Amino acid sequence: MASPIKSLDFKEFLPMLKNRQATFDAATTKMPPATDQAREIARALHPKRQYLQVAAVTERAADCKSFTLVPDPERGTTALAYFGAGKYLTVFETVSGMPVTRAYSISSAPQDALRGKYELTIKRVDGGLLSQYILTNWTVGTPVEVSAPSGNFEYQPLRDAATVICLAGGSGITPFLSMANAIADGDEDFSMILLYGSRNKDNILFYDELDALTKKTDKVKVVHVLSDPDAAKALPGAEQGFLTAALIQKYAPADAAYSVFLCGPQQMYAFVDKELEQLQLEKKYIRHEMFGEFHNPASQDDYPSDVPATVQITVTVQDKTTTVTGASSDSVMQILEKNGIAVPARCRSGECGFCHSHLLSGKVYVPKQLEYRRFADHEFGCIHPCCSFPLTDLVLNVPTAK
C-alpha cells in the first residue's frame, strides 16, 4: 500500500532553493536595525561602566560622608542607570597604583537616578583601604567610575511578605533609605518597619531624612535602637539595647507573615542570625545583604593547619602570565590587586560570581558562608577569587577585568 505521504507533491521541492534565493534578493539593502527595545532596556539598566563625577559632598557623621554622583558626559555617560532600591554600585579606584574595587549600596531613591543623581554614603572602616581613600580624596569634581547597579537585595512582592522588618546597623542603613524613598515615591509597595541600631543619636545616619519619610508615608515606620542607655532615654520613641528577637516580635505584625531584611556589619549578622533562630521564621522570609569582604580565614573552625604564610600565584590574563607573591591570609583577589593585577570584581562577597576564574593547580579555602559557586565549578576547578584563600601555590586563569 502506498504511504499516504505520496499524496504530497514531490516536485514542490524543486523551486525551493530558487525561491529562497529570490526572497533574499527581494529584501532591502538598508542596514538592519542596530537595536530594539529589549536591547535598549538591557543597555539602560546594565551599562558596562558609568563615568560619573562628584557633584556634592555631605558630612553625615564623624567619619561618614555622602557623595552625590552625576553623569560625566565628557567621558561618555549622559544618563544614569535606573535601579531597584537596594542595589549597589561597585566603585573602581586606583589607590597608590593598585586597582581597588568596593561595592556600596546606593542610598538615594531610584527616582533620583532619573533626575541624574546617585548618592553613595561611605563610612570609614578600620583598615578599609578604599573607604579611607574616598573620604580623604573625593571632593566636588572628582571623576568616579562605577559599575551598573547590581545585587539582589531588593523587595520582591511575589516572594516577600507585605511587611518587612528591616534591621540596619551603622552604614547598613543605606539600602533601606533607598527602599523607604522608593515606597514614598510609589516605586515599591510594602510596609517597612525599620529597626535601626546605633550607639547614640550622633551615630544615627539620616535621622532627619528618615523622620521626614515617616511623615510622608505611613508605610514607613522607624525605630531607633540605641545601645547607649542614656542616649536611648533622651530620644523619644527610641528603644534601648540591640536588635533582638524580642524587639522584632514587639514590632512585627501579630497575625500576619513578615519578612526580615538585614544589612549591617558582619558582627551584626552573627548576632542577629542567632536571635532570628528563636523566631523560627521560614528561610524565605529572611534575607541578608551581602556579607562583605571576608578577612582572617584562619579564625574559621574548618581552616586547615600548616598553611604557609606566603604563597606564589601564577596568573594568566589573556596572553599575559605573571607570577606574584602574597600572604595566605589575603584572598586571591586581594593578592592579585596588591600586585597591581586587576581582577573582574563586583560584590567581593562570593555571591555574584563576576570574578569566576579557573584554578589550574593548587588548593584554596572558601569560607562556607561565602560558598555560592555553581555545582559544576567544584568539578572543574573554578573559583571566585574574592572569597578564595590560597592554601598552596596556585596557577590560575582570570578573565579580563572590565
Place this chain on the structure above:
Amino acid sequence: MKQYDVIVIGAGNGGLAAAATTAKAGLSTLLLERHNIPGGSASSFVRGRFEFEPSLHELSGIGTPEEPGMVEEFFNRIGAKVDWCKDSSTFRLIVPAKEGDKDAFVNENGVLVSVDARMPVGFEAFSRKLDELVPGSYESAKNAFRLAEDMYKAFDALGDGDNLGGIFKVLRYLPDVMRMTSHTLKEGLDALGMPKKAQDIFTTYWCYMGSPASRFDFLYYMAMLHGYIKNGTGIPLLRSHAMSLAIDKVIRDYGGEIWYNAEVTKVIMKDGKPAGVVINGEKEVYGKRFICNGSPNFVWTDLFDAPSIPQKQIKMTNARPVAAALTTVYLGMNKTKEELGITDYSVFIAPTADSDAQFACCQDFFSGYCIINCLNEIIPDCTPKGTSQLFLTTMTFGDVMKDVRPQDYKKFKTKVAKDMIETCEKALNISIQPYIEEIEIALPPTFSRYLNTPQGTPYGYMLDKWDSMIPRTVQFMQDQPFDNFLFCGASQERGDGYGCAYHSGEKAAKLTIQAMKEGK
C-alpha cells in the same frame, strides 16, 4: 605579531563546539567570549540555596547507550564527559476548558479541561496513547513516526561538508524527505489523515523550534520529534554549566585559549576579508580564519563598517524574521514537588491546542501560554531537602517590549511573572505563590543582555518552510559572508537547540580545518 589559525567569536554552544574541534585538530585556536563564563544559554545561576537551569528544557540528543543521540555523540567525539539524567516522560498538554466546550471534562487535578494529554516515550506507546485520546489516530501517528525514522537517516546522509552530494543521495533514496521538506507540518499530518485533535497534541513541541504547524516544515519537525519521542530525553545532572565547562576544558586541554570578558568590538578587514578583531575596544588580535557564534544582525551592525559587508548578508538579515523570544520565571520553592502537587516534568498549558492559535497569542505577553517544568522530577536531589525548583516559560514574537521604559521594567517583569504563575496555579489546581523562597524573572531584555541577539531570541531566525533546514543546509556555503569567516549557532541551518548549535559549530570547524589543510 601572533596570528591564530582560528579565532572563534562567542562561547555559546556553537562557538564552544567550533573551538573544541579546531583545537583538537591542532589548529591554534583563540575563543573570545564577552561574558565571564562559557555557554550563553547553556549555563546556570545561583540564588540562595538554588542553582537554576537558565534555558534548557530537555536534551533530545542523549539517546541510549545502544543508540547515542547527537549531543552524546558530539561529547564522545571531542572527549568531554558529562553526567546525564534521563527523563522517562515526554510532555503533558493541558488546555483549560473554554466556556461552552461540551466535551470538557474534569481531570485528575480536578480542573475542567478541554485537553489533558500526558504522552509517553516510545513511538508505539505514544501512538497508542494518542489513539486512546483521539480514536482513529493510531495509523497516522505510526506513519508519521515511520517517516521520522527515515528523516533520522537523512541527517546522516546530509553530512557535514558541502552538502550537495549528500542531498542528491537523499533525493534518490529518500524521496519522501523532499516531499516533507517542501510541505508544512500541517500539510504533512493532513496527508497522513491525522485527526485535527490528534494533530494538536502531536504538534505540542512546535515551540521548541518556534514555528507553528502552518509554517514549520514537516520534515524538520519529524526529525526533531524523533529525538524527543523515540528514546526520551535527558538533562545534565549539574545544570548546563557542567556541559559548557566540560567543553571549555577540552579546548584548553588541546592547547586552545579562551579569553573571558573579552568582547569583540570590531572586525579588522584587510583586502576585503576579515583579518583580525578588536577586543573590548582596545586590543587587536589577528587570525587566519574566523568562526562567529554571534547573531548576524548585530555582528553586521556592531562589528563591521557598512561598506565592508557583502550586500547579500544585509539582504538575508532583512529577509528573515527573528525567531521566538523567551520569558522565564525561575522559582526556588520551600516545598517538595509532592507537597506542591506537581506530578510531571513538563506541562504545556495553553489557551488553545492549535499551534497556530498558540503562535498568534504569543504576539504579546499575558497570553495564557506557559510551560511549567519541575527539575526535581528528573533530578530529585537537585535542590536541598524539603525544597524544589520550578521554571515557567512563555514565548513572544516581535518587539514586545516597545512600550516598556527602563524604569517601568521591574514592575512589568513582576506583573508578567505573576500572570504566568497564576496561569499555572489555575491549570494545575495547585498553590505556588506562598512557597516562593527565591525568584528570578528573565524577559527578552535579560536574554538580550546575555545572548546579544535581536529581541534576545535564543532561536535565531524563524524556521519557516521557505527558509527551513534543508534549503539552509544546501545553500550553507553560499550563505556564508567570507571564505574565511563562517557563522555558527542558532542562526544557522538547524536553528536552535543544543544539538543543533553544537552541530553548526563542529561543521564550521571542519570546513575551516579542511580549508587550512588545502592551504586556502
